[in-house]
Amino acid sequence: MPLRLRPGYPHSSSSHHLFASSSSSSSSAHRLYTDGRDQSAGYQPKARVTERYRIIGFISSGTYGRVYKAVSRASNGEGIAAPIEVAIKKFKPDKEGEQVSYTGISQSAIREMSLCSELRHSNVIRLVEIILEDKCIFMVFEYAEHDLLQIIHHHTQQPRHPIPPATVKSIMFQLLNGCQYLHTNWVLHRDLKPANIMVTSGGEVKIGDLGLARRFDKPLHSLFSGDKVVVTIWYRAPELILGSYHYTPAIDMWAVGCIFAELLSLRPIFKGEEAKMDSKKTVPFQRNQMHKIAEIMGMPTKERWPLLPAMPEYIQLNTLSAMQHSTHSHHHHSHHQNPPSRGYATTSSLEKWYYSTINNNSGAGSAASGPNGQPALQSLGAEGYKLLAGLLEYDPEKRLTAAQALQSVFFSSGDRVSANCFEGVKVEYPHRRVSQDDNDIRTSSLPGTKRSGLPDDTLLRPAKRMKE
Amino acid sequence: MSANYWESTQRRHWLFTKDELASMRQKLEDENAELVRMFPLPQPRHMAIYFNQQLLRLGKRLTIRQQAMATAQVYLKRFYTRVEIRRTNPYLVITTAIYLACKMEEAPQHIRLIVTEARQLWQDFIGLDTSKIGECEFYLISEMSSQLIVHQPYRSLLALRGELSLVDEDVQLAKSIINDHYMTDLPFLCSPHIVALVAILLALVLRPNSTVPGQSASGSAAAAGLAAAQAALSQAHTARSGQGGILSEIPSTPEVKERVQEARITRVQHFAAWLAESDVDIAAMVDATQEIISFYECYEQYNDKLTREQINRFVKARNLDK
Numbered sequence: 001m002p003l004r005l006r007p008g009y010p011h012s013s014s015s016h017h018l019f020a021s022s023s024s025s026s027s028s029a030h031r032l033y034t035d036g037r038d039q040s041a042g043y044q045p046k047a048r049v050t051e052r053y054r055i056i057g058f059i060s061s062g063t064y065g066r067v068y069k070a071v072s073r074a075s076n077g078e079g080i081a082a083p084i085e086v087a088i089k090k091f092k093p094d095k096e097g098e099q100v101s102y103t104g105i106s107q108s109a110i111r112e113m114s115l116c117s118e119l120r121h122s123n124v125i126r127l128v129e130i131i132l133e134d135k136c137i138f139m140v141f142e143y144a145e146h147d148l149l150q151i152i153h154h155h156t157q158q159p160r161h162p163i164p165p166a167t168v169k170s171i172m173f174q175l176l177n178g179c180q181y182l183h184t185n186w187v188l189h190r191d192l193k194p195a196n197i198m199v200t201s202g203g204e205v206k207i208g209d210l211g212l213a214r215r216f217d218k219p220l221h222s223l224f225s226g227d228k229v230v231v232t233i234w235y236r237a238p239e240l241i242l243g244s245y246h247y248t249p250a251i252d253m254w255a256v257g258c259i260f261a262e263l264l265s266l267r268p269i270f271k272g273e274e275a276k277m278d279s280k281k282t283v284p285f286q287r288n289q290m291h292k293i294a295e296i297m298g299m300p301t302k303e304r305w306p307l308l309p310a311m312p313e314y315i316q317l318n319t320l321s322a323m324q325h326s327t328h329s330h331h332h333h334s335h336h337q338n339p340p341s342r343g344y345a346t347t348s349s350l351e352k353w354y355y356s357t358i359n360n361n362s363g364a365g366s367a368a369s370g371p372n373g374q375p376a377l378q379s380l381g382a383e384g385y386k387l388l389a390g391l392l393e394y395d396p397e398k399r400l401t402a403a404q405a406l407q408s409v410f411f412s413s414g415d416r417v418s419a420n421c422f423e424g425v426k427v428e429y430p431h432r433r434v435s436q437d438d439n440d441i442r443t444s445s446l447p448g449t450k451r452s453g454l455p456d457d458t459l460l461r462p463a464k465r466m467k468e
Numbered sequence: 469m470s471a472n473y474w475e476s477t478q479r480r481h482w483l484f485t486k487d488e489l490a491s492m493r494q495k496l497e498d499e500n501a502e503l504v505r506m507f508p509l510p511q512p513r514h515m516a517i518y519f520n521q522q523l524l525r526l527g528k529r530l531t532i533r534q535q536a537m538a539t540a541q542v543y544l545k546r547f548y549t550r551v552e553i554r555r556t557n558p559y560l561v562i563t564t565a566i567y568l569a570c571k572m573e574e575a576p577q578h579i580r581l582i583v584t585e586a587r588q589l590w591q592d593f594i595g596l597d598t599s600k601i602g603e604c605e606f607y608l609i610s611e612m613s614s615q616l617i618v619h620q621p622y623r624s625l626l627a628l629r630g631e632l633s634l635v636d637e638d639v640q641l642a643k644s645i646i647n648d649h650y651m652t653d654l655p656f657l658c659s660p661h662i663v664a665l666v667a668i669l670l671a672l673v674l675r676p677n678s679t680v681p682g683q684s685a686s687g688s689a690a691a692a693g694l695a696a697a698q699a700a701l702s703q704a705h706t707a708r709s710g711q712g713g714i715l716s717e718i719p720s721t722p723e724v725k726e727r728v729q730e731a732r733i734t735r736v737q738h739f740a741a742w743l744a745e746s747d748v749d750i751a752a753m754v755d756a757t758q759e760i761i762s763f764y765e766c767y768e769q770y771n772d773k774l775t776r777e778q779i780n781r782f783v784k785a786r787n788l789d790k
Contacts, residue, residue, distance in 0.1 A: 104598070
């Protein structure tokens, strides 16, 4: 082997040396580096997380992995950049525990990495960088102090008090603005919910967690074939519940409608119970969720939604009616060929829901009142209802698009929409909880939680998925 | 952005001038002067031809779609602007580029299957260990700064098909020219729609019976094609600037005799007229046309055996296959 590394051989004057010594682990790349063979064969990270960031603590965990709060360290070399706060998302390795070897990055991680690298909009969370180190992926995002879930929760604390109308308006405008950007760039978010909508301390709304986002510009395979079920059930559009094969931006808009309703009433408008996947791994019909929607929106009909009968699960609407009169539940396979509506109104009672919500938000007297002693949310008026009804439209083709919703009179009438949703707000929202228990980003074990009903990359690991 | 080329990382970070590209490559060579000296390699275009062929071989075994193959080609090119070839096992990089591109283009292939197939092709260079691919994937993504979304000319071609009244044969020929352009530096030098337009132009002016341009276009045909293409472009340019403006005098290749070819000439005229009306960067098209034509000329000197031997030599000598 005459061409092995020899003394004086110009092995890598590049950055490899800089960071190699800081690595405490013995990755295989590291081994390769030191065992005398050519180091370039092994992957050497260009940067190391702990070199670039000081970890403050642990924020949350999910199916994807864990999120940490951190601040950037003073940049080595030219000048000192002001430290910035970031949230670092560490992807869960495919196998629990010690990551022994590279197994290939999951398709959903690839999607999120590639999409976030392209997106640049003030209402979409900004990716700072991605660090690939020790077989792990670290996505570094700008930090946001709040999210809508936390803000809504704060308002449910006694005394329960509504979110100020100007804040609701600003949040909705910014949220729609971010959606419009995603949709005009052919990106579906597919998992919009309060927990995924970040708000900075400056009142800027940022759509986050693009872990389920997909491009919808001419995918090679139908979008349906990849992940069978998307969107957290409470925010799931009716066409998805009814088994639609076509994914359109309208599914995000339904979720935005649900979020709007939740900002007003402080609780999920359609809080269904999720039907779990059975042992045969068939995707169940989300009967209870459909029931919750129909309770307020009325039963969908051909008249309101012409393509309704073409929905794969259309016939299930029958069993929904049967559920209402549950004494006959054994009959749900029999011959009702007309799904509509026994036990449900065919017309929507959303308007009633809306006015009772804004007129009597939370029932708590004084805190809910505006300057004239009226309930504060009353100022949102009829235009607020129109926007809500336009977003919670059964027929996805008639549902407002983000661009249309932004043109709504709701935003052009009344007070100017502020780019800071906290403008004029006196309350100080609690800061994001950051736990100190576990702030070792490099070693911490990862939770075994799983986003239910979201088999991803089915092609990659079909057998394993079955077990989970 | 995802579907917006103008805001994309491709345009912001992976579009270079010829000089920039040359100096990036020079820098890599300088940093690896000793390696470069010890392991001479064929000229870059011949390397590109070899890589392209190997990529296609594996793609064929796995029946991978064109879109994913095109993306894999771009990954390979991007990676080698950042990493010296002689520090890598090209067969591993090719395999990994396909693996990653398939995921990116929503047509994932199992890592095990890819490794098995790659091993069938390159037994001496690819082991059974899938973690090698996984590791190389990190390397690729890292060198590409996680910028994985690639805009391809195929879409522009299909979008323009109707507008330019292209027939199937034109589209097929233009597609194969686009396929060939991955062996040149054009993916770094111009935007996808320019490549598509050049491919259309060449499809219209090249000899209609040269099915696979890369292999069958003889030097003289290529030269004739270039002349015709340049004439059409300068005609369009002249028309746009308000001088002349009569497009009747579109040059034709000497072989033109039959009616089919006359119809083709009409399409060339239509194309030139369309171009004159558009605000497409004609200068960029002229450069790109020259690039492709000179590539076809260079293709004729390609020596597969020599290229393979020289590549395999450094991989083996440096134990990069281990």
